[in-house]
Amino acid sequence: MDFQIPKTSEDEIGTLVDSFNQMTRDLKLSKSQVEKAHADLSKSNIESEQRRRYMEIVLRDVGAGVISIDAAGKIQTINKSAEKILGIRAAGILGKSYAEVLLPEYLAMAEG
Numbered sequence: 001m002d003f004q005i006p007k008t009s010e011d012e013i014g015t016l017v018d019s020f021n022q023m024t025r026d027l028k029l030s031k032s033q034v035e036k037a038h039a040d041l042s043k044s045n046i047e048s049e050q051r052r053r054y055m056e057i058v059l060r061d062v063g064a065g066v067i068s069i070d071a072a073g074k075i076q077t078i079n080k081s082a083e084k085i086l087g088i089r090a091a092g093i094l095g096k097s098y099a100e101v102l103l104p105e106y107l108a109m110a111e112g
Helices: 012-060 080-086 104-111
Strands: 067-069 075-078
Touching: 012 075
Parallel strands: none
Antiparallel strands: 067 075
């Protein structure tokens, strides 16, 4: 991406050389921006995963039943207390919509 062709004339070939050199500069800049965005996204994903693990560890032994859902209403985590209170197993409900899983009386509480 650092390769540049020296310009030797002002005719069509010179214009083509200028265009090539500009293209290589643009590609280098774009590549750098993509690499930075990728690094930022990777860092963000690692931080999100660490927060998720921390939440799971904290909520695992809490006496209150806790279920976390994503923006689409899909169950992401459920602690042991919630499994016991609701009489369900996490393995069977993770990824499902909370509306499919909860009994009507619990569904009313969740939506209220």
